[in-house]
Amino acid sequence: MTLTQPRPQPTSARERRKVVAASIIGTTIEWYDFFIYAFAANLVLAQLFFQPAGPEMMQILSLVTIGLSFLFRPLGAFLAGHFGDKLGRRPMLVITLLLMGVATTGIGLLPTYDTIGMAAPIILMFLRILQGLSAGGEWGGAVLMSVEHAPVRKRGLYGIFPQLGVPFGMLLASAMLAIMQFVAPGDAFIAWGWRVPFLFSLVLIIVGFVIRSSVEESPVFEEIAQTKQQESAPVARVFKRHTPLIIICALFFAGNNSVGYMLTGGYVQGLASRPEDQGGLGYNPVHVQLAVLTAAVVWAASTVLSGILTDRFGRKPVVTVGWFVQAAGVIPLFQFVTGGGVLGVLTGTCLLALGLGLTYGPQAVWYAESFPASVRYSGISISYALGGVLGGAFAPTIAQLLLQSFGSTWAIVAYLLFMTALGLVGTSLLKDRTGVPLDHEFERSGAWDRWRPGVGVKL
Template identity: 80%
Template sequence: MTAPATVPYESTPRERRKVVAASIVGTTIEWYDFFIYAFAANLVLAKLFFEPAGPQMMQLLSLVTIGLSFLFRPLGAFLAGHFGDRLGRRPMLVITLLLMGIATVGIGLLPTFQSIGYAAPVLLILLRILQGLSAGGEWGGAVLMSVEHAPPGKRGLFGIYPQLGVPFGMLLASAVLALMRFLAPGAAFEAWGWRVPFLFSVVLIVAGFIIRRTVDESPVFSEIKESRQQESAPIAQVFRQHFPLVILCALLFAGNNAVGYMLTGGYVQGLASRPPSEGGLGYDPVQVQLAVLLAAAVWAVFTYLSGPLSDRFGRKMVMNIGWILQAAAVVPLFQFVFNGGVTGVLIGTCLLAIGLGITYGPAAVWFAESFPASMRYSGISISYALGGVLGGAFAPTIAQLLLQTFGTTWAIVVYLLFMTSLGLLASILLKDRSNIPLDIEFERTGQIAVWTPEPRR
């Protein structure tokens, strides 16, 4: 194995701490906003914005709006990737955070169908699109700021910090939603309680904006800028030179996303807590939300552990073990949910969270190590966005359609196992380049992370 890489402009320990804080806080806020919408779409938005479509169709339409934002993630990735590779990582982090905050608060203030008719779902969809644009560009910048500031031999550890924003965001969203369902139960939650978690985003956005503004630019991009190595059209170069790599990275992410959105897309929560008249199981909604909150904590723990483990044993080995654990947990998931009450929801989702954390944690650093420096933001953002479309975008909608069509959750299990197998296949085919240089010297070698032979040891 080659020696751990360094970069000419190495960060100080103080700057690294600031980057870690900015990565975790910023992505937590972004994903809090995202999960609040996903949970609300499964719980109340169908009735408030799509009720004229009828009981079953309104639920499907509400789930479709979860996936709709994914269709605009590639556009967000294209824009943020282009300007992130041209102008820097930090400006994109600030812009995407503000866009997500504006959209989230806007949803919290939006009148319902009963108040303004068909304008309500139209405005809801527009704000959801804005969330998608933001999410498509935010992840790549957060990952690169963290990984490109990492000290030698610890890129896997630093790469999990932006990944932790997802389970942390889910934890925060679940906690706030559970609190509001307790303080404003039943009709009160439907009338106004659901809006509070959206409006609470204002506080988070201000805090995240302040923190991200204080972070220095990535040392790798500083070197690129000083040596005038920016690509004039980084997106075109990514597709021209590294198209197979983009596809494999997208499949890697899709395998995790499709299964993960049973939790993060709110599907299990909605299925468990909706009344039987709306196709649910009628479990206590606060208890269900608390069960998923604990699952998010398990997810966070295993996401964190996967980072240093990938530094020690390599990205590929850790990810492959994660895919096996993820598949093993998919099989009994709905048996626990349907037959075990709230306790079954807790057990099933916590078991699922183990494999999800292990397959999610190393993805960020693996993506970053796969693309050349001058087009890295574009490469990882586009791969991430396409993976979201292929995997998580319509996973809850597909699951609901499969359940309605076949009348059994085993159809959902087969779908999730298929997506997991795609992730495993991509993991096998991708090159593990844990210690390659991340600066422009890597780009000059002309190497990519697919099909390149292993160096002699």
């Protein structure tokens, strides 16, 4: 018997549309919450929560809190992966969304250092840990719901929908901050305006909860559950059998994530918007946010394009080209930002966004096709979380330290090019498994590791 195509997916077109909506809306809300914090950390949280540390150190400490949540992403990935492979993809989507909403709303209500002293930064860091736990588990569930429901020839396209949560979340966060900086400029933004985007998350969470609660479970997990083939310890099994694959996937994501966090971590926005006496360039903050909002649109368009291309040409060729496009955007980024005013911010961030979409868009489907069904949630979640720690966790902090140490943005460029090269290495080592059957029966047949695109495997 020769198996060259996956078995037909039982998902109806109507249900697929619901899954797509749940993936996009849910991940957009998750990343909106995450980006609102990153932007605020670069703009106001330093002086509100860490001012006693002094002008330079308070900014470093504020940026460190961005990375703090990444340290807890692996724990969130372990927990969500374990229960996602045992109990299902859908329950974890709802739980992680609610956890992120509680943490984000809590930050919006949190008193500052002037009000409650040292308790303020301590509680802030605790809420950041909750955000990290949520983000560590959310992505894997959204990806599997989307990809495992997808027709085989359109997996790349369906896989970009959870990926669109990043540019859409950044777009929404940038828009909210631009509105509030216009409505409550200067001291008013510092006094209360920064809180409104955090509190607005509560409305989004309610919408996301309703939508995600209505979708059906992944057909792949339903097959596993019906045959009672859930792994008793999926995390242990994925490390026992797939540790090299986890490392390769982590390198892949680290190359994209470190560069992406120049935007999504708010570093470029903070550098451009902060007053000159605080180490910034003093550009109009509303105009800067609008420039980054435009870059988010470019990122989204590039992500959609990557999904279309990867279904036609395969995963590896598209991502490989994407790394070179990303490197081409990294090199002139800070020359545009520091020397071109707001128009330079617009140009530099939009060029960078092209490569970011091409390297991030195909990641979801490629990860899903790399791990077998019984440990897929654990495998992709842990790889993603570890890549986040290696890449984006402290990228804004590293960039700020490099700038302070060398006095030149070229040091940051060198760091970002090195991380891009790591992503290229990960891509070169990762097998392209376009079209591999995702169902559990195929895994149980013993043919999973012998699959080759366009050839299939003899059983």
